[in-house]
Amino acid sequence: MKRLTVVLLKASGYKPAGQWGRSPHYVTRFRLGYMPNGALLHLDALTPRQINDTTVKVIRVDEYVQPNLDYLRLLTPEPGETTLVAFVSTQSHQFPYAADLAAKAMANGCLTVIGGPHAMTCDTSMIERNNGQLAIAQAEAEKIWPQILADASRGELRPRYGEDGRWMETLPRMVQPPPTRGELRKSVLPLAGYYFMRGCPKPCTFCAVGEIAGKRERGQSLDAVLETLILAKRAGVNKFFLTSDNFNHWSLAKPLMRALIDTKLGLRFMCQCTTALWKDEEFFDLAGRSGCSSIFFGVESVDPDVLKDQGKQQNNPDHYPELVKQCAKQRIASHFSNMIGFPTQTPEKIREQLMAICAMAPDLTSWYIMTHLPGTKDYQRAKGRFGLHPDLSMYDCNRPAWEHPLIPAPLLQEMLFDCYRGFYNFDKAWQRLKNRNIPMKTLAARMLLGSFNLYCVQRRIHPMSGGVWPVYMDCENDYREIRRKTFEFDLYPLPDRRELSPADQAMNRLVNPALIAKKRAADAALPT
Numbered sequence: 001m002k003r004l005t006v007v008l009l010k011a012s013g014y015k016p017a018g019q020w021g022r023s024p025h026y027v028t029r030f031r032l033g034y035m036p037n038g039a040l041l042h043l044d045a046l047t048p049r050q051i052n053d054t055t056v057k058v059i060r061v062d063e064y065v066q067p068n069l070d071y072l073r074l075l076t077p078e079p080g081e082t083t084l085v086a087f088v089s090t091q092s093h094q095f096p097y098a099a100d101l102a103a104k105a106m107a108n109g110c111l112t113v114i115g116g117p118h119a120m121t122c123d124t125s126m127i128e129r130n131n132g133q134l135a136i137a138q139a140e141a142e143k144i145w146p147q148i149l150a151d152a153s154r155g156e157l158r159p160r161y162g163e164d165g166r167w168m169e170t171l172p173r174m175v176q177p178p179p180t181r182g183e184l185r186k187s188v189l190p191l192a193g194y195y196f197m198r199g200c201p202k203p204c205t206f207c208a209v210g211e212i213a214g215k216r217e218r219g220q221s222l223d224a225v226l227e228t229l230i231l232a233k234r235a236g237v238n239k240f241f242l243t244s245d246n247f248n249h250w251s252l253a254k255p256l257m258r259a260l261i262d263t264k265l266g267l268r269f270m271c272q273c274t275t276a277l278w279k280d281e282e283f284f285d286l287a288g289r290s291g292c293s294s295i296f297f298g299v300e301s302v303d304p305d306v307l308k309d310q311g312k313q314q315n316n317p318d319h320y321p322e323l324v325k326q327c328a329k330q331r332i333a334s335h336f337s338n339m340i341g342f343p344t345q346t347p348e349k350i351r352e353q354l355m356a357i358c359a360m361a362p363d364l365t366s367w368y369i370m371t372h373l374p375g376t377k378d379y380q381r382a383k384g385r386f387g388l389h390p391d392l393s394m395y396d397c398n399r400p401a402w403e404h405p406l407i408p409a410p411l412l413q414e415m416l417f418d419c420y421r422g423f424y425n426f427d428k429a430w431q432r433l434k435n436r437n438i439p440m441k442t443l444a445a446r447m448l449l450g451s452f453n454l455y456c457v458q459r460r461i462h463p464m465s466g467g468v469w470p471v472y473m474d475c476e477n478d479y480r481e482i483r484r485k486t487f488e489f490d491l492y493p494l495p496d497r498r499e500l501s502p503a504d505q506a507m508n509r510l511v512n513p514a515l516i517a518k519k520r521a522a523d524a525a526l527p528t
């Protein structure tokens with residue numbers, strides 16, 4: 001019997017160590033991360049434990065929460081075994097580091113494959129090698145992972161998988177394994193991530209989701225979702241982050257919440273919804289009764305002109321307060337996600353945005369710097385025009401990665417942290433929460449989360465990419481030599497966007513514009 005070890009690895013990425021002003025870009029690691037990574041469980045669920053005459057062992061590694069470098073031993077195959085290191089869910093800012101680590105693993109004799117948003121949406125030819133050891137996953141895992149595993153079990157990979165198209169028309173049934181208690185304990189928010197549905201028809205120009213998941217909604221069946229949740233509950237998991245975007249637009253969202261109420265599973269969950277939810281009282285009621293603890297809304301801006309410029313005119317800031325009200329009624333925490341540094345914004349406009357959001361008093365907020373995310377059309381247009389930062393590791397929405405016409409980069413950076421300080425300062429947080437009709441335990445948890453946000457920005461770490469107690473061990477300089485030797489450059493060149501294949505374009509067209517227009521008209525006709 002042959003043996004294949006599959007190391008599913010979520011690579012963290014390079015960041016300057018802010019607090020102590022250390023200049024090298026360290027590999028990001030924390031003793032306690034922000035929340036566990038759901039994509040590792042997703043890929044695990046898709047990995048069979050036997051392929052023909054090969055037994056498969058799966059190891060999940062989230063680099064964010066590795067307190068030492070012991071796990072790097074996994075990047076060397078055991079004698080007589082094949083090791084496939086699969087870089088899971090690699091975002092653009094994580095790509096340089098993931099490729100460096102892949103180079104290291106290859107030098108040790110491993111097979112490697114890099115998948116995730118970056119590989120799916122950007123040109124990766126600068127690192128592609130026809131050496132049988134490095135593969136780029138250009139499509140969603142459901143489509144190409146079986147072939148990659150079969151090739152790995154024979155000891156040789158193709159340079160690319162999924163060139164003919166990113167997406168499958170329908171996804172195979174998948175039941176996700178629960179995270180272990182050990183994995184959950186390593187995070188501030190011990191939530192099991194679960195991505196059961198994908199696709200977004202919205203035209204927002206700054207967002208990469210349409211490029212990654214396509215416009216058409218595709219997802220798991222209700223019984224597969226329930227099976228996953230029940231399995232997790234039996235394993236002692238009580239809280240989920242339903243990571244799929246636009247949960248409220250999923251045709252099975254209400255049936256799922258009704259099933260959760262009927263089965264009395266007693267799970268708590270966090271989800272992401274669009275701001276169109278403001279008028280759907282039934283949804284809030286079901287969410288409140290089925291265990292929803294928090295809803296994340298991409299409000300982005302309070303300025304209708306900015307929203308229009310960014311193709312997000314479906315957001316109407318006049319409706320934001322209603323979202324807070326409806327959530328509060330159900331004792332659900334409302335989370336408003338904001339972006340700052342849009343091209344027409346001045347520092348004054350950003351301060352106004354902070355004040356307006358504080359006045360609406362959602363329970364939680366997050367703040368990002370508007371970034372031309374590689375792989376989006378917005379990025380492709382900006383390339384060569386807006387002084388894009390040459391270092392791909394900067395494209396994490398935490399740091400200015402382009403020359404803003406009106407705000408110098410150091411000021412924009414400071415304003416990002418000021419937004420967190422302004423929103424979460426103790427007095428404001430207390431004023432917001434003291435009148436909410438919530439149990440003491442919930443109130444304390446929300447205050448603590450506020451303190452976590454303040455702790456991170458105090459250390460100049462973005463809370464969403466953050467954690468507690470950073471660990472500084474290796475840095476970019478340690479990988480330069482292997483990078484030069486393997487890929488023959490010093491800095492990863494900024495990539496071009498990868499165009500959609502004809503098959504993917506055809507699938508996007510399956511989203512019926514007439515139906516969307518009809519729904520929009522019906523929504524608009526509702527009384528405000």
Ligand code: B12
Pocket residue numbers: 034035036037038039042043064086087088089090091092093113114115116117118120137139140141142144145148192193194195206207208209212213241243244245368373374375396397398462463464465
């Ligand atoms: C949930 C989420 C988070 C959570 C993650 C927590 C969790 N529990 O998992 C939190 C809130 C922490 C987060 C933070 C950030 N996020 Co985020 N996040 C998402 C979201 C909504 C879903 C990601 C997810 O769980 N996907 C599930 C996995 C299974 O899907 P996937 O990665 O798309 O992978 C598919 C394919 O790429 C492929 N694939 C992936 N890996 C592999 C590997 C192999 C071998 C193969 C064959 C295939 C394959 O198959 C998968 C489908 O089956 C996406 C939006 C989206 N819909 O993609 C944004 C998104 C990924 N985030 C984004 C960003 C920018 C960030 C932040 C940098 C923001 C910030 N400033 O803090 C941080 C980064 C921190 C970090 N730790 O990575 C961007 C990335 C853009 C880009 N081009 O890189 C996205 C796309 C959002 C956007 N609007 O554009 N995020």
